[in-house]
Amino acid sequence: MTQLQSTNEVNHLPKKVQNVIDVYLKRIEERLPNKLESLYLFGSVSLGAYQEGLSDIDFYAVVKRPLTEYDVDVLKQVHRDMKKQFLKPSLDGMYVTREDLLGENEEESHCLYFNEGRLQMYRPFHRNWIDAYQLKTYGIVIKGLPIETYHLPVDWKEIKTNLLKNINGYWMNWVENCERVTSLSFFGLYMTSSMIEWGVLGVTRLYYSIKEEDITSKVGAGEYALRTVPEEYHQIIREALRIRNGNKFSHYGSMINRRNDTLKFMKYVMKECNNL
Numbered sequence: 001m002t003q004l005q006s007t008n009e010v011n012h013l014p015k016k017v018q019n020v021i022d023v024y025l026k027r028i029e030e031r032l033p034n035k036l037e038s039l040y041l042f043g044s045v046s047l048g049a050y051q052e053g054l055s056d057i058d059f060y061a062v063v064k065r066p067l068t069e070y071d072v073d074v075l076k077q078v079h080r081d082m083k084k085q086f087l088k089p090s091l092d093g094m095y096v097t098r099e100d101l102l103g104e105n106e107e108e109s110h111c112l113y114f115n116e117g118r119l120q121m122y123r124p125f126h127r128n129w130i131d132a133y134q135l136k137t138y139g140i141v142i143k144g145l146p147i148e149t150y151h152l153p154v155d156w157k158e159i160k161t162n163l164l165k166n167i168n169g170y171w172m173n174w175v176e177n178c179e180r181v182t183s184l185s186f187f188g189l190y191m192t193s194s195m196i197e198w199g200v201l202g203v204t205r206l207y208y209s210i211k212e213e214d215i216t217s218k219v220g221a222g223e224y225a226l227r228t229v230p231e232e233y234h235q236i237i238r239e240a241l242r243i244r245n246g247n248k249f250s251h252y253g254s255m256i257n258r259r260n261d262t263l264k265f266m267k268y269v270m271k272e273c274n275n276l
Contacts, residue, residue, distance in 0.1 A: 013041075013140075014050050017057055020086050021142060027081065031074050037098065038062040038144025042131060046138040049217030050089075054244070059093035060135060062144065066097060067112065075112065076119055083117025090116050100125040101150035128158035134215045156213045160276075163206050167273050171203055175266055178259075189259045193243045196262050200240035203269045210273050218244055225269075233268065236261040 013021070021041075028036060043058030044050045067075070075095065082091050095112045099105050109122045126132060136152040177185040178199075189195050201218040208214070208221045216224065222241040226234055239251045239258060252258040 013045065014052070016052060017041075017045055017050065017089065020057060020082070020089060020091060023085065024078070024082055024091060025143065027078050031078060032071060035063055035065070035071065036061055036143060037064045039142040040135060040147060041140040041142060042135045042138060044217055046134070046140050047215070047217045047220070049219060051244075053088055054246070056088075056090045056092045058131075059091065059142075060139075061093065061095045062101065063095055063097055066110075067095060072112065072119070075114070079114045079117050079119070092116070094123075094125065096125045098150070101127075101152065103127045126162070127153055128155050129162055130159055130209055130215060133159060138215065159213075160210050163210055164273060167203065167206055167270050171206075171266070171270060174199065175263060175270075178263060189262060190255050196236075196258065197240045197243040199262055199266055200236055201244060203266050203273075204237070204240075207269045207273055210276050229265075229268070229272075233261075233265045236265045 021039075025036075025039070039062070040060045041057065042060070044055040045057060049055070063071075079091065092115045093113070095114075097105070100111055106124055106126060109124050111123055111125050113120050113123055132152050133154055136147055136154065139147050141147060174185070177183045178189045178195075180186055185195070189199075197218075201222055204221040204225045205216065205218060208216050208224050211228075212224075219241060222237050222244070225237050229237070235251055236258065239261075242249070242251060250258075252261075
């Protein structure tokens with residue numbers, strides 16, 4: 001199992017990440033003073049897998065009081081301004097209350113989720129989702145209370161159930177779209193290398209978590225797969241890692257073969273996940 005840094009270690013943020021966070025906190029304090037109780041980072045930054053120009057900054061912001069309509073409008077402007085100033089890394093995450101983290105509002109879709117500088121949706125905070133586990137286990141405290149304050153559970157039976165829902169929902173639909181000739185994804189998988197990386201390493205991260213009851217980065221998941229899946233799939237895994245790491249030279253001479261191997265591998269991994 002890959003050993004990653006924990007919340008108890010002293011974390012040194014990449015310079016660009018620290019710069020973004022400093023500007024963000026300054027703007028929040030100016031426009032919504034005394035609103036944030038805590039700010040935590042998770043994702044690639046907390047896993048020690050941040051890649052300049054590729055990774056985003058994933059966060060949970062805990063607010064002291066439920067957000068008003070005015071607060072929401074201010075946050076929209078803050079995130080728009082952040083995106084204008086910092087194209088990369090994008091500041092992506094959720095605004096939650098203490099009650100959300102304690103599981104008192106788990107069925108209420110009222111938490112703001114921002115991605116790429118825009119409010120994407122309102123959704124609940126799920127205490128038995130992989131992000132909550134990652135927050136508890138590897139999260140970085142930027143401001144406020146220790147993460148342990150909120151007593152987040154680690155019920156891997158429930159987490160695995162939710163991961164399989166993601167496999168059999170989002171990822172199954174993703175594969176089916178790529179196989180449907182009338183879908184843009186059908187042609188995208190031929191031409192767009194980022195789709196290869198997204199598909200191959202996306203399902204592989206879930207495979208790792210279901211098998212190891214832990215979380216790892218996309219690169220870590222790919223390297224794990226090279227050690228644990230049949231050799232016939234190694235070429236497409238190396239190709240996905242090549243794309244993720246920004247290397248120029250492909251392991252394939254045929255886009256058709258690369259596309260077919262992507263779908264074949266993803267179906268194999270999804271089947272394995274359901275059989276575990």
